[in-house]
Amino acid sequence: MWFKALILSLAVVAVLGAVAPPAFQISEETSLADILLNSPAFRNAETFNLGCIDFYVPELKVHADKYDDDVKVCQEDYKKGFEGIDATYAFSRNELFDSLRGSCSALLGCDSQTTNSGAFTCLTKTCPDEIKSINKIADNATDLNKEVVEKFNAIETTLLNCQVLAQRTYRTNHGQCLEDLNGCLDDPNWEYPASTALY
Template sequence: MSFKAVLVLLAIGAVTVAAVPTPVEIEGESALVQRLLSSPAMRSDLFNGDCVEYYTPLLKGHVDKYNDDFSACRDSYNGAFALIDSSFRGARDELTASVTGTCLSLLNCDGLTSNSDAFGCLASGGPSASKQLEQASYKASDNQTSLLTQVSEIKDTETRCQIEAYRTYNTNHGDCYDDMLACLGDPNWEFPSTNYVL
Protein backbone atom coordinates (compact mmCIF):
# COMPACT_ATOMS: atom_id res chain seq x y z
CA MET A 1 0.00 0.00 0.00
CA SER A 2 1.40 3.40 -0.95
CA PHE A 3 2.31 6.04 1.62
CA LYS A 4 -0.41 8.37 0.26
CA ALA A 5 -3.06 5.69 0.66
CA VAL A 6 -1.99 5.11 4.26
CA LEU A 7 -2.26 8.84 4.98
CA VAL A 8 -5.76 8.98 3.46
CA LEU A 9 -6.92 6.00 5.55
CA LEU A 10 -5.45 7.54 8.72
CA ALA A 11 -7.21 10.84 7.99
CA ILE A 12 -10.55 9.08 7.45
CA GLY A 13 -10.07 7.14 10.68
CA ALA A 14 -9.26 10.32 12.63
CA VAL A 15 -12.38 12.07 11.38
CA THR A 16 -14.54 9.05 12.17
CA VAL A 17 -13.22 8.77 15.73
CA ALA A 18 -13.53 12.53 16.35
CA ALA A 19 -17.26 12.58 15.65
CA VAL A 20 -19.61 11.53 18.44
CA PRO A 21 -22.27 9.21 17.03
CA THR A 22 -25.84 10.14 17.75
CA PRO A 23 -28.19 7.62 19.37
CA VAL A 24 -29.76 7.00 15.94
CA GLU A 25 -26.36 5.92 14.57
CA ILE A 26 -25.79 3.70 17.58
CA GLU A 27 -29.25 2.16 17.13
CA GLY A 28 -28.31 1.43 13.50
CA GLU A 29 -25.16 -0.33 14.65
CA SER A 30 -27.16 -2.30 17.20
CA ALA A 31 -29.65 -3.36 14.52
CA LEU A 32 -26.78 -4.51 12.31
CA VAL A 33 -25.29 -6.55 15.16
CA GLN A 34 -28.71 -8.11 15.75
CA ARG A 35 -29.03 -9.11 12.08
CA LEU A 36 -25.53 -10.58 12.06
CA LEU A 37 -26.11 -12.51 15.26
CA SER A 38 -29.35 -13.98 13.96
CA SER A 39 -27.85 -15.08 10.64
CA PRO A 40 -27.85 -18.81 9.80
CA ALA A 41 -24.03 -18.92 9.90
CA MET A 42 -23.96 -17.63 13.45
CA ARG A 43 -26.65 -20.14 14.46
CA SER A 44 -24.80 -23.07 12.93
CA ASP A 45 -22.88 -25.73 14.85
CA LEU A 46 -19.68 -23.74 14.32
CA PHE A 47 -20.81 -21.20 16.90
CA ASN A 48 -22.08 -21.46 20.42
CA GLY A 49 -25.65 -20.13 20.15
CA ASP A 50 -25.93 -19.69 23.91
CA CYS A 51 -23.36 -16.89 23.67
CA VAL A 52 -25.59 -15.01 21.26
CA GLU A 53 -28.60 -15.45 23.50
CA TYR A 54 -26.66 -14.27 26.55
CA TYR A 55 -24.74 -11.33 25.07
CA THR A 56 -27.32 -9.82 22.70
CA PRO A 57 -29.40 -8.18 25.47
CA LEU A 58 -26.19 -7.04 27.17
CA LEU A 59 -25.02 -5.33 23.99
CA LYS A 60 -28.42 -3.70 23.64
CA GLY A 61 -28.17 -2.59 27.27
CA HIS A 62 -25.00 -0.67 26.44
CA VAL A 63 -26.76 0.97 23.51
CA ASP A 64 -29.73 1.92 25.71
CA LYS A 65 -27.43 3.38 28.36
CA TYR A 66 -25.63 5.45 25.73
CA ASN A 67 -28.97 6.77 24.48
CA ASP A 68 -29.93 7.71 28.05
CA ASP A 69 -26.57 9.37 28.72
CA PHE A 70 -26.67 11.24 25.40
CA SER A 71 -30.21 12.48 26.16
CA ALA A 72 -29.15 13.54 29.67
CA CYS A 73 -26.38 15.68 28.15
CA ARG A 74 -28.88 17.32 25.79
CA ASP A 75 -31.48 17.83 28.54
CA SER A 76 -28.86 19.45 30.77
CA TYR A 77 -27.91 21.82 27.94
CA ASN A 78 -31.57 22.69 27.24
CA GLY A 79 -32.19 23.45 30.91
CA ALA A 80 -29.08 25.63 31.19
CA PHE A 81 -29.97 27.42 27.95
CA ALA A 82 -33.47 28.21 29.22
CA LEU A 83 -31.99 29.69 32.43
CA ILE A 84 -29.48 31.82 30.52
CA ASP A 85 -32.07 33.01 28.02
CA SER A 86 -34.56 33.92 30.77
CA SER A 87 -31.87 35.86 32.66
CA PHE A 88 -31.80 38.36 29.76
CA ARG A 89 -35.56 38.88 29.73
CA GLY A 90 -35.36 42.04 31.86
CA ALA A 91 -32.74 43.61 29.55
CA ARG A 92 -34.88 42.76 26.53
CA ASP A 93 -38.02 44.23 28.09
CA GLU A 94 -36.13 47.41 28.97
CA LEU A 95 -34.85 47.80 25.41
CA THR A 96 -38.28 47.03 23.97
CA ALA A 97 -39.86 49.74 26.12
CA SER A 98 -37.15 52.22 25.17
CA VAL A 99 -37.39 51.53 21.44
CA THR A 100 -41.20 51.51 21.51
CA GLY A 101 -41.29 54.86 23.32
CA THR A 102 -38.81 56.40 20.90
CA CYS A 103 -40.69 55.15 17.84
CA LEU A 104 -44.07 56.22 19.25
CA SER A 105 -42.76 59.75 19.80
CA LEU A 106 -41.97 59.94 16.08
CA LEU A 107 -45.21 58.24 15.04
CA ASN A 108 -47.15 60.81 17.05
CA CYS A 109 -45.85 63.42 14.63
CA ASP A 110 -48.08 61.87 11.99
CA GLY A 111 -51.12 62.69 14.11
CA LEU A 112 -50.55 66.40 13.81
CA THR A 113 -53.08 68.21 11.63
CA SER A 114 -50.88 70.35 9.43
CA ASN A 115 -48.03 69.11 7.31
CA SER A 116 -45.86 71.93 8.58
CA ASP A 117 -46.32 70.80 12.19
CA ALA A 118 -45.66 67.16 11.26
CA PHE A 119 -42.44 68.10 9.45
CA GLY A 120 -41.34 70.26 12.36
CA CYS A 121 -42.06 67.47 14.83
CA LEU A 122 -39.99 64.95 12.86
CA ALA A 123 -37.19 67.47 12.25
CA SER A 124 -36.85 68.31 15.93
CA GLY A 125 -37.44 64.81 17.32
CA GLY A 126 -35.54 62.80 14.71
CA PRO A 127 -31.95 63.45 15.83
CA SER A 128 -32.73 62.67 19.47
CA ALA A 129 -34.69 59.55 18.51
CA SER A 130 -31.85 58.46 16.23
CA LYS A 131 -29.35 58.68 19.11
CA GLN A 132 -31.68 56.78 21.41
CA LEU A 133 -32.13 54.01 18.82
CA GLU A 134 -28.38 53.89 18.27
CA GLN A 135 -27.81 53.46 22.02
CA ALA A 136 -30.47 50.74 22.11
CA SER A 137 -28.66 49.02 19.25
CA TYR A 138 -25.38 49.08 21.18
CA LYS A 139 -27.03 47.69 24.30
CA ALA A 140 -28.71 44.94 22.28
CA SER A 141 -25.37 44.01 20.71
CA ASP A 142 -23.68 43.87 24.13
CA ASN A 143 -26.47 41.70 25.54
CA GLN A 144 -26.35 39.36 22.56
CA THR A 145 -22.57 38.97 22.88
CA SER A 146 -22.88 38.18 26.59
CA LEU A 147 -25.72 35.71 26.01
CA LEU A 148 -23.92 33.91 23.18
CA THR A 149 -20.72 33.68 25.25
CA GLN A 150 -22.62 31.95 28.05
CA VAL A 151 -24.39 29.66 25.57
CA SER A 152 -21.05 28.76 24.00
CA GLU A 153 -19.76 27.65 27.40
CA ILE A 154 -22.71 25.33 28.06
CA LYS A 155 -22.48 24.01 24.48
CA ASP A 156 -18.86 23.04 25.19
CA THR A 157 -20.03 21.30 28.37
CA GLU A 158 -22.69 19.42 26.39
CA THR A 159 -20.12 18.34 23.81
CA ARG A 160 -17.71 17.09 26.49
CA CYS A 161 -20.60 15.24 28.17
CA GLN A 162 -21.56 13.54 24.89
CA ILE A 163 -17.95 12.60 24.14
CA GLU A 164 -17.59 11.05 27.60
CA ALA A 165 -20.89 9.18 27.14
CA TYR A 166 -19.61 7.78 23.84
CA ARG A 167 -16.23 6.80 25.30
CA THR A 168 -17.96 4.93 28.10
CA TYR A 169 -20.30 3.24 25.62
CA ASN A 170 -17.48 2.39 23.23
CA THR A 171 -15.38 0.80 25.99
CA ASN A 172 -18.18 -1.16 27.67
CA HIS A 173 -19.87 -2.23 24.43
CA GLY A 174 -16.50 -3.17 22.92
CA ASP A 175 -15.50 -5.27 25.93
CA CYS A 176 -18.87 -7.01 25.94
CA TYR A 177 -18.67 -7.65 22.19
CA ASP A 178 -15.13 -9.05 22.52
CA ASP A 179 -16.32 -11.36 25.30
CA MET A 180 -19.13 -12.57 23.08
CA LEU A 181 -16.80 -13.23 20.15
CA ALA A 182 -14.43 -15.14 22.43
CA CYS A 183 -17.17 -17.42 23.66
CA LEU A 184 -18.75 -18.01 20.23
CA GLY A 185 -16.02 -20.49 19.37
CA ASP A 186 -16.03 -22.14 22.78
CA PRO A 187 -18.32 -25.20 22.64
CA ASN A 188 -17.96 -25.67 26.40
CA TRP A 189 -19.22 -22.17 27.29
CA GLU A 190 -22.20 -22.13 29.64
CA PHE A 191 -24.41 -19.35 30.96
CA PRO A 192 -22.63 -17.61 33.86
CA SER A 193 -24.15 -18.09 37.27
CA THR A 194 -23.93 -14.31 37.90
CA ASN A 195 -25.14 -11.53 35.65
CA TYR A 196 -22.73 -9.59 33.50
CA VAL A 197 -22.24 -6.06 34.88
CA LEU A 198 -23.28 -3.26 32.54
Protein backbone atom coordinates in the same frame (compact mmCIF):
# COMPACT_ATOMS: atom_id res chain seq x y z
CA MET B 1 -24.37 -27.46 8.24
CA TRP B 2 -27.86 -26.34 7.19
CA PHE B 3 -28.94 -26.55 10.84
CA LYS B 4 -26.03 -24.34 11.95
CA ALA B 5 -26.84 -21.81 9.24
CA LEU B 6 -30.42 -21.68 10.46
CA ILE B 7 -29.22 -21.18 14.04
CA LEU B 8 -26.90 -18.40 12.90
CA SER B 9 -29.71 -16.66 11.02
CA LEU B 10 -31.96 -16.78 14.05
CA ALA B 11 -29.18 -15.52 16.32
CA VAL B 12 -28.39 -12.58 14.05
CA VAL B 13 -32.08 -11.66 13.69
CA ALA B 14 -32.43 -11.83 17.47
CA VAL B 15 -29.48 -9.54 17.98
CA LEU B 16 -30.47 -7.02 15.36
CA GLY B 17 -34.06 -7.03 16.60
CA ALA B 18 -33.16 -6.74 20.26
CA VAL B 19 -30.46 -4.12 19.88
CA ALA B 20 -31.52 -0.89 18.21
CA PRO B 21 -28.09 0.68 17.62
CA PRO B 22 -27.54 4.39 17.13
CA ALA B 23 -26.62 5.38 13.58
CA PHE B 24 -22.91 5.79 14.29
CA GLN B 25 -22.68 2.23 15.58
CA ILE B 26 -24.56 0.30 12.91
CA SER B 27 -21.47 -1.00 11.13
CA GLU B 28 -20.00 -2.35 14.36
CA GLU B 29 -23.32 -3.72 15.58
CA THR B 30 -24.02 -5.67 12.39
CA SER B 31 -20.48 -7.07 12.50
CA LEU B 32 -21.87 -9.66 14.92
CA ALA B 33 -22.89 -11.64 11.82
CA ASP B 34 -19.27 -11.59 10.63
CA ILE B 35 -18.04 -12.59 14.08
CA LEU B 36 -20.31 -15.61 14.08
CA LEU B 37 -19.53 -16.56 10.48
CA ASN B 38 -15.78 -16.23 10.98
CA SER B 39 -15.69 -17.81 14.41
CA PRO B 40 -13.74 -21.08 14.58
CA ALA B 41 -16.43 -22.20 17.00
CA PHE B 42 -19.10 -21.81 14.34
CA ARG B 43 -17.13 -24.03 11.97
CA ASN B 44 -16.77 -26.65 14.67
CA ALA B 45 -20.15 -27.95 15.78
CA GLU B 46 -18.59 -29.50 18.86
CA THR B 47 -17.49 -26.20 20.40
CA PHE B 48 -20.10 -23.74 19.13
CA ASN B 49 -21.72 -22.51 22.33
CA LEU B 50 -25.29 -21.27 21.78
CA GLY B 51 -25.64 -20.34 25.44
CA CYS B 52 -23.37 -17.37 24.71
CA ILE B 53 -25.95 -15.93 22.32
CA ASP B 54 -28.66 -16.19 24.97
CA PHE B 55 -26.47 -14.40 27.48
CA TYR B 56 -24.76 -11.71 25.38
CA VAL B 57 -27.68 -10.53 23.22
CA PRO B 58 -29.42 -8.99 26.28
CA GLU B 59 -26.04 -7.56 27.36
CA LEU B 60 -25.68 -5.83 24.00
CA LYS B 61 -29.16 -4.37 24.42
CA VAL B 62 -28.25 -3.09 27.89
CA HIS B 63 -25.40 -1.08 26.35
CA ALA B 64 -27.62 0.28 23.57
CA ASP B 65 -30.31 1.27 26.09
CA LYS B 66 -27.75 2.96 28.34
CA TYR B 67 -26.44 4.92 25.36
CA ASP B 68 -29.97 6.09 24.54
CA ASP B 69 -30.52 7.12 28.16
CA ASP B 70 -27.18 8.96 28.35
CA VAL B 71 -27.88 10.88 25.15
CA LYS B 72 -31.36 11.77 26.41
CA VAL B 73 -29.82 13.23 29.59
CA CYS B 74 -27.38 15.25 27.46
CA GLN B 75 -30.24 16.69 25.43
CA GLU B 76 -32.44 17.40 28.46
CA ASP B 77 -29.58 19.22 30.22
CA TYR B 78 -28.96 21.27 27.08
CA LYS B 79 -32.63 22.18 26.78
CA LYS B 80 -32.79 23.27 30.43
CA GLY B 81 -29.60 25.26 30.04
CA PHE B 82 -30.85 26.96 26.87
CA GLU B 83 -34.17 27.89 28.43
CA GLY B 84 -32.45 29.12 31.59
CA ILE B 85 -30.08 31.38 29.68
CA ASP B 86 -32.86 32.74 27.51
CA ALA B 87 -35.03 33.46 30.55
CA THR B 88 -32.32 35.53 32.27
CA TYR B 89 -32.42 38.06 29.43
CA ALA B 90 -36.19 38.62 29.43
CA PHE B 91 -35.91 41.70 31.67
CA SER B 92 -33.22 43.26 29.47
CA ARG B 93 -35.31 42.63 26.36
CA ASN B 94 -38.37 44.24 27.94
CA GLU B 95 -36.33 47.28 28.95
CA LEU B 96 -34.99 47.76 25.42
CA PHE B 97 -38.42 47.49 23.85
CA ASP B 98 -39.94 49.84 26.41
CA SER B 99 -37.28 52.40 25.47
CA LEU B 100 -37.84 51.77 21.78
CA ARG B 101 -41.59 52.20 22.13
CA GLY B 102 -40.98 55.50 23.95
CA SER B 103 -38.76 56.79 21.13
CA CYS B 104 -41.16 55.62 18.45
CA SER B 105 -44.11 57.22 20.26
CA ALA B 106 -42.23 60.52 20.49
CA LEU B 107 -41.45 60.46 16.77
CA LEU B 108 -44.90 59.32 15.70
CA GLY B 109 -46.39 61.97 17.95
CA CYS B 110 -45.20 64.55 15.45
CA ASP B 111 -47.79 63.19 13.03
CA SER B 112 -50.52 64.66 15.23
CA GLN B 113 -49.50 68.22 14.23
CA THR B 114 -52.28 69.92 12.30
CA THR B 115 -49.98 71.61 9.80
CA ASN B 116 -47.17 70.23 7.71
CA SER B 117 -44.86 72.93 8.97
CA GLY B 118 -45.65 71.92 12.54
CA ALA B 119 -44.95 68.24 11.76
CA PHE B 120 -41.63 69.11 10.11
CA THR B 121 -40.62 71.30 13.03
CA CYS B 122 -41.53 68.55 15.51
CA LEU B 123 -39.45 65.97 13.64
CA THR B 124 -36.54 68.40 13.35
CA LYS B 125 -36.52 68.88 17.11
CA THR B 126 -37.40 65.32 18.15
CA CYS B 127 -35.35 63.15 15.77
CA PRO B 128 -31.82 63.99 16.99
CA ASP B 129 -32.56 63.04 20.60
CA GLU B 130 -34.57 59.96 19.70
CA ILE B 131 -31.97 58.80 17.19
CA LYS B 132 -29.40 58.93 20.00
CA SER B 133 -31.74 56.82 22.13
CA ILE B 134 -32.34 54.34 19.31
CA ASN B 135 -28.58 54.04 18.62
CA LYS B 136 -28.03 53.39 22.32
CA ILE B 137 -30.70 50.69 22.21
CA ALA B 138 -28.95 49.12 19.21
CA ASP B 139 -25.58 49.16 21.01
CA ASN B 140 -27.08 47.57 24.12
CA ALA B 141 -28.84 44.95 22.01
CA THR B 142 -25.52 44.11 20.28
CA ASP B 143 -23.74 43.68 23.63
CA LEU B 144 -26.54 41.58 25.10
CA ASN B 145 -26.72 39.39 22.01
CA LYS B 146 -22.98 38.77 22.20
CA GLU B 147 -23.35 37.60 25.81
CA VAL B 148 -26.27 35.32 24.94
CA VAL B 149 -24.51 33.77 21.94
CA GLU B 150 -21.37 33.08 24.00
CA LYS B 151 -23.43 31.34 26.67
CA PHE B 152 -25.34 29.32 24.06
CA ASN B 153 -22.05 28.29 22.45
CA ALA B 154 -20.75 27.17 25.84
CA ILE B 155 -23.71 24.87 26.51
CA GLU B 156 -23.54 23.55 22.94
CA THR B 157 -19.93 22.57 23.63
CA THR B 158 -21.07 20.90 26.85
CA LEU B 159 -23.74 19.02 24.89
CA LEU B 160 -21.19 17.83 22.33
CA ASN B 161 -18.78 16.67 25.05
CA CYS B 162 -21.62 14.84 26.79
CA GLN B 163 -22.63 13.07 23.57
CA VAL B 164 -19.03 12.13 22.76
CA LEU B 165 -18.59 10.65 26.23
CA ALA B 166 -21.80 8.65 25.82
CA GLN B 167 -20.60 7.34 22.45
CA ARG B 168 -17.16 6.40 23.79
CA THR B 169 -18.67 4.61 26.77
CA TYR B 170 -21.01 2.71 24.48
CA ARG B 171 -18.28 1.76 22.02
CA THR B 172 -16.00 0.56 24.81
CA ASN B 173 -18.64 -1.54 26.57
CA HIS B 174 -20.19 -2.79 23.37
CA GLY B 175 -16.79 -3.72 21.92
CA GLN B 176 -15.83 -5.60 25.07
CA CYS B 177 -19.15 -7.41 25.04
CA LEU B 178 -18.65 -8.53 21.43
CA GLU B 179 -15.10 -9.62 22.24
CA ASP B 180 -16.35 -11.65 25.17
CA LEU B 181 -19.07 -13.16 23.00
CA ASN B 182 -16.53 -14.24 20.40
CA GLY B 183 -14.35 -15.85 23.07
CA CYS B 184 -17.35 -17.51 24.65
CA LEU B 185 -18.47 -19.11 21.38
CA ASP B 186 -15.22 -21.04 21.21
CA ASP B 187 -15.29 -22.13 24.84
CA PRO B 188 -17.14 -25.43 25.35
CA ASN B 189 -16.74 -25.05 29.12
CA TRP B 190 -18.30 -21.57 29.31
CA GLU B 191 -20.98 -21.16 31.95
CA TYR B 192 -23.35 -18.32 32.74
CA PRO B 193 -21.67 -15.74 35.00
CA ALA B 194 -23.07 -15.50 38.52
CA SER B 195 -23.82 -11.80 37.93
CA THR B 196 -25.04 -10.12 34.74
CA ALA B 197 -23.49 -6.78 35.73
CA LEU B 198 -20.37 -7.25 33.61
CA TYR B 199 -19.68 -3.73 32.41
